[in-house]
Amino acid sequence: MWRRATSLASFSPLVSSFKSSFFIQEASRPKIWEMFTTGIPLQEKGNIRPKHGAPFITFVLGGPGSGKGTQCAKIVDTYGLKHLSAGDLLRKEIASDSEYGSMILNTIRLGKIVPSEVTVKLLRKEMESSDNHKFLIDGFPRSEENRIAFEEIMEAEPDIVLFFNCPEEEMVKRVLSRNQGRIDDNLHTVRKRLKVFEELNLPVIEHYAKRGKLHKIDAVGTVDEIFEQVRPIFAAYERRLKES
Ligand SMILES: Nc1ncnc2c1ncn2[C@@H]1O[C@H](COP(=O)(O)OP(=O)(O)OP(=O)(O)O)[C@@H](O)[C@H]1O
Numbered sequence: 014m015w016r017r018a019t020s021l022a023s024f025s026p027l028v029s030s031f032k033s034s035f036f037i038q039e040a041s042r043p044k045i046w047e048m049f050t051t052g053i054p055l056q057e058k059g060n061i062r063p064k065h066g067a068p069f070i071t072f073v074l075g076g077p078g079s080g081k082g083t084q085c086a087k088i089v090d091t092y093g094l095k096h097l098s099a100g101d102l103l104r105k106e107i108a109s110d111s112e113y114g115s116m117i118l119n120t121i122r123l124g125k126i127v128p129s130e131v132t133v134k135l136l137r138k139e140m141e142s143s144d145n146h147k148f149l150i151d152g153f154p155r156s157e158e159n160r161i162a163f164e165e166i167m168e169a170e171p172d173i174v175l176f177f178n179c180p181e182e183e184m185v186k187r188v189l190s191r192n193q194g195r196i197d198d199n200l201h202t203v204r205k206r207l208k209v210f211e212e213l214n215l216p217v218i219e220h221y222a223k224r225g226k227l228h229k230i231d232a233v234g235t236v237d238e239i240f241e242q243v244r245p246i247f248a249a250y251e252r253r254l255k256e257s
């Protein structure tokens with residue numbers, strides 16, 4: 014299992030920004046230190062091997078319907094990464110009737126972004142309990158606030174960032190024909206999601222482009238054609254991906 018010790022001191026600017034944006038009643042939500050610790054002392058985990066000190070992290074970005082989930086399935090099959098779809102984790106929270114379920118449902122229905130501390134907490138839980146330390150994080154970070162929250166709390170940055178670049182009309186067409194019963198797969202919400210993507214996700218993409226981590230993929234074509242652009246990106250990390 015992978016776990017990084019995090020310093021509470023480094024949370025403080027983040028915590029205050031959360032306080033202004035996070036609309037759950039102060040009294041009814043857990044304190045920050047309760048949310049980001051498992052409560053299990055490091056030595057009791059017993060499964061931390063030094064060679065797993067640095068996980069391999071890929072962020073998978075792109076607008077709604079650009080094909081992130083479809084390509085993630087192929088990456089998992091070929092390279093064995095652990096797929097963590099932030100959207101799927103949030104939908105699971107709704108289904109499990111958790112305390113944040115109705116807030117998450119309303120946020121997704123409106124095509125908006127769930128507060129960072131909720132999403133990062135879900136990702137962190139999955140990452141800490143995984144025996145696979147190569148992560149494919151799909152549909153996250155959605156905003157600069159998400160990105161900063163993840164990097165501060167996890168004390169980690171992605172090794173690579175994939176951006177599936179797709180024209181809007183194609184994304185709308187794909188979402189509207191997806192047929193998986195998602196509450197946000199309708200014209201009204203997809204228009205809102207596209208706007209949120211442009212306003213909040215593009216700055217994240219620009220950030221990683223500046224840091225030389227971004228791989229821009231033309232997301233038009235068949236699924237296999239698109240995967241042929243993805244394959245060499247991971248092939249370059251073959252040695253690291255083979256480490257258990
Ligand atoms: N290259 C492609 N050509 C045509 N259709 C595709 C292609 N890739 C994926 N699709 C289809 O488009 C729809 C959206 O794909 P997918 O769910 O992978 O997108 P996504 O980026 O994960 O979307 P979201 O952000 O909404 O979760 C699905 O029905 C999928 O089968």
Ligand SMILES: O=c1ccn([C@@H]2O[C@H](COP(=O)(O)O)[C@@H](O)[C@H]2O)c(=O)[nH]1
Pocket residue numbers: 077099100101103120121122124125126127128132151152153154155159197206
């Ligand atoms: O980090 C995230 C990821 C997702 N959301 C919300 O969920 C929906 C659906 O996400 P998909 O990745 O398309 O499955 C998205 O529109 C957001 O409302 C989020 O808030 N934060």
Ligand SMILES: [Mg+2]
Pocket residue numbers: 081082098100152
């Ligand atoms: Mg998806």
